[in-house]
Amino acid sequence: MSISTKIVDDFVAxxxxxxxxxxxxxxxxxxxxxxxxxxxxxxxxNKEDEGMGLCAGAFMGGKRPAIIMQxxxxxxxxxxxxxxxxxxxxxxxxLISYRGELRExxxxxxxxxxxxxxxxxxxxxxxxxxxxESDADELDTILKYTFxxxxxxxxxxxASFWGGYGDQ
Amino acid sequence: MIRSEVLREIAPILRDHLVVCNIxxxxxELHMIDDQxxxxxxxxxxxxxxxxxxxxxxxxxxxxxxxxxxxSVLTNFGTLPTIANNVxxxxxxxxxxxxxxxxxxxxxxxxxxxxxxxxxxxxxxCENVVECQDKDTGEVLQKAIDSKKMTIIVCKCDSGNIKLxxxxxxxxxxxxxxxxxxxx
Numbered sequence: 359m360s361i362s363t364k365i366v367d368d369f370v371a372x373x374x375x376x377x378x379x380x381x382x383x384x385x386x387x388x389x390x391x392x393x394x395x396x397x398x399x400x401x402x403x404n405k406e407d408e409g410m411g412l413c414a415g416a417f418m419g420g421k422r423p424a425i426i427m428q429x430x431x432x433x434x435x436x437x438x439x440x441x442x443x444x445x446x447x448x449x450x451x452x453l454i455s456y457r458g459e460l461r462e463x464x465x466x467x468x469x470x471x472x473x474x475x476x477x478x479x480x481x482x483x484x485x486x487x488x489x490x491e492s493d494a495d496e497l498d499t500i501l502k503y504t505f506x507x508x509x510x511x512x513x514x515x516x517a518s519f520w521g522g523y524g525d526q
Numbered sequence: 527m528i529r530s531e532v533l534r535e536i537a538p539i540l541r542d543h544l545v546v547c548n549i550x551x552x553x554x555e556l557h558m559i560d561d562q563x564x565x566x567x568x569x570x571x572x573x574x575x576x577x578x579x580x581x582x583x584x585x586x587x588x589x590x591x592x593x594x595x596x597x598s599v600l601t602n603f604g605t606l607p608t609i610a611n612n613v614x615x616x617x618x619x620x621x622x623x624x625x626x627x628x629x630x631x632x633x634x635x636x637x638x639x640x641x642x643x644x645x646x647x648x649x650x651x652c653e654n655v656v657e658c659q660d661k662d663t664g665e666v667l668q669k670a671i672d673s674k675k676m677t678i679i680v681c682k683c684d685s686g687n688i689k690l691x692x693x694x695x696x697x698x699x700x701x702x703x704x705x706x707x708x709x710x
């Protein structure tokens with residue numbers, strides 16, 4: 359089974375039916391898998407704070423949401439995470455492509471990578487870092503934890519986890 | 527008519543539906559005019575009323591009305607293509623377009639100058655876009671609800687505010703009673 363299939367299987371097993379995505383090369387496989395699943399309504403967003411608004415609405419409407427995005431989005435969404443997701447106490451699993459880590463070919467990505475964990479820490483967002491494929495064994499438990507405590511939770515997935523950039 | 531007068535006029539229509547209300551004065555005005563558990567008041571996060579409302583509409587079958595402002599839509603322009611391409615026929619976006627950032631002191635917006643939000647919504651692919659004058663809002667809104675077609679309403683009204691208190695209700699209470707209204 360591919361890692362993308364396993365991730366989306368865990369989403370479905372945890373009742374996630376509404377997924378918004380902002381694309382990333384590393385996340386292309388998992389986004390394709392979300393799109394292919396009948397159990398999930400896939401709604402691409404133009405910006406990550408918009409996506410978090412959609413997820414907040416879907417949660418209040420009775421569907422478990424998730425967002426898939428790059429770590430650069432943490433820079434875009436601080437206000438939304440704080441004044442919407444956290445303030446109204448809503449669950450939000452965030453599957454995040456951790457660009458700018460080992461094996462990164464684009465130098466500018468490192469500029470945001472060095473702030474990613476510090477920002478998440480400052481926001482008191484529980485954060486998990488997937489570096490090896492076996493780290494994803496914990497995803498099911500992380501999702502259960504997210505919907506238990508009604509908080510945004512970050513799952514950072516780096517290039518080593520995804521097997522590098524192929525041609526790099 | 528100014529926004530609070532428009533809200534007062536449409537309050538009897540709004541009370542039977544799920545309403546997501548924009549940050550600042552619009553929420554404070556609706557809260558004062560006709561507080562309902564089916565109203566979700568935004569206490570922060572400018573720009574996301576339409577996104578939250580679309581999310582609620584896509585997740586369940588009851589009619590959802592997002593009350594937004596011209597300044598807030600300009601803040602989150604990406605919402606219009608998302609709405610156009612994810613049709614929810616139980617969703618109405620009511621943009622109260624007074625050409626100004628009301629909650630921050632009535633600074634003018636571009637929507638009050640050369641930019642037409644109705645034209646932008648149409649260009650983004652929204653199929654039912656109605657621009658109306660303030661006094662006709664109730665009639666247009668009721669027609670949109672009855673049509674059971676996703677509709678974007680741009681209500682042109684005057685700029686201006688009334689004095690009123692902030693909402694002190696706890697956000698989790700606002701969210702909880704709104705979710706109970708969804709489930710009722």
